Amino acid sequence: MLSMQNISMVYRTDLVETHALREFSLEVDEGDFISVTGPSGSGKTTFLNIAGLLERFTGGRYELDGRDVSALSDAESSAVRNQKIGFIFQSFNLIPDLNLFDNVDVPLRYRGFKAAERKRRIENVLEMVGLASRMKHLPSQLSGGQQQRVAIARALAGEPRFLLADEPTGNLDSHMAMSVMELIAEINRNGTTIIMVTHDPSLAEMANRNVHILDGRVSDNGADTQMAKQMAKHVAKQWVDQMAAPTATAATG
Ligand SMILES: Nc1ncnc2c1ncn2[C@@H]1O[C@H](COP(=O)(O)OP(=O)(O)OP(=O)(O)O)[C@@H](O)[C@H]1O
Numbered sequence: 217m218l219s220m221q222n223i224s225m226v227y228r229t230d231l232v233e234t235h236a237l238r239e240f241s242l243e244v245d246e247g248d249f250i251s252v253t254g255p256s257g258s259g260k261t262t263f264l265n266i267a268g269l270l271e272r273f274t275g276g277r278y279e280l281d282g283r284d285v286s287a288l289s290d291a292e293s294s295a296v297r298n299q300k301i302g303f304i305f306q307s308f309n310l311i312p313d314l315n316l317f318d319n320v321d322v323p324l325r326y327r328g329f330k331a332a333e334r335k336r337r338i339e340n341v342l343e344m345v346g347l348a349s350r351m352k353h354l355p356s357q358l359s360g361g362q363q364q365r366v367a368i369a370r371a372l373a374g375e376p377r378f379l380l381a382d383e384p385t386g387n388l389d390s391h392m393a394m395s396v397m398e399l400i401a402e403i404n405r406n407g408t409t410i411i412m413v414t415h416d417p418s419l420a421e422m423a424n425r426n427v428h429i430l431d432g433r434v435s436d437n438g439a440d441t442q443m444a445k446q447m448a449k450h451v452a453k454q455w456v457d458q459m460a461a462p463t464a465t466a467a468t469g
């Protein structure tokens with residue numbers, strides 16, 4: 217689904233040049249659930265912004281669904297984004313003068329859903345994040361954690377094929393973080409490909425694969441660990457099957 221080869225991203229100001237990404241390469245398959253970890257400033261948000269076509273990169277090659285995205289015009293990039301990609305940002309990016317219902321409605325309008333379908337989806341996702349009773353409130357009337365849940369509802373309402381999440385549970389207490397994580401895992405089981413940045417190792421564990429970033433590079437793409445996990449599962453299953461099956465001697469004797 218996503219293929220990045222030697223992506224570089226350089227931010228230039230008069231005083232400094234920052235290499236946010238360098239020789240950044242990563243493959244993500246359809247249906248993957250990937251957690252991204254790494255120190256502050258290592259390039260995690262930059263990677264998500266480029267993956268989600270919010271920012272253009274300086275060098276390298278990025279293909280999304282087999283399409284070279286550097287060749288897309290701005291209008292084409294936004295069309296792909298609206299069709300396929302959902303975002304949960306580190307800052308919630310809610311629109312301050314729209315109530316919760318209308319905030320969640322924004323991407324659905326872009327997608328061209330009919331009013332009744334939009335209403336059904338909005339009520340459904342606000343219910344899921346526990347804010348159905350607050351539909352007519354403005355973001356400023358909510359706590360930080362509640363605003364984050366609205367941002368999550370907004371990202372999920374369009375049932376995107378590809379969900380990019382930057383610290384989605386960063387401002388939530390552990391109980392709420394777990395229920396949001398379960399929601400995200402469920403969306404993944406329903407087929408959405410997910411890339412999620414997190415600082416929390418126990419949340420990173422919930423993904424199928426962990427990618428670690430250091431100094432703008434992938435220092436571990438998690439493939440070996442994922443393979444080892446699958447092997448362990450396979451061996452464990454064989455062992456259980458063997459224990460459960462009647463042995464040859466038992467069957468004959
Ligand atoms: N718009 C920008 N202009 C200049 N430098 C930038 C810009 N955005 C990011 N950077 C720099 O690029 C590097 C990577 O930043 P990025 O936001 O991707 O880090 P991060 O891994 O998401 O960190 P955190 O965990 O703190 O969110 C940092 O050194 C940052 O200062």
Ligand SMILES: [Mg+2]
Pocket residue numbers: 260261262306382
């Ligand atoms: Mg960041």
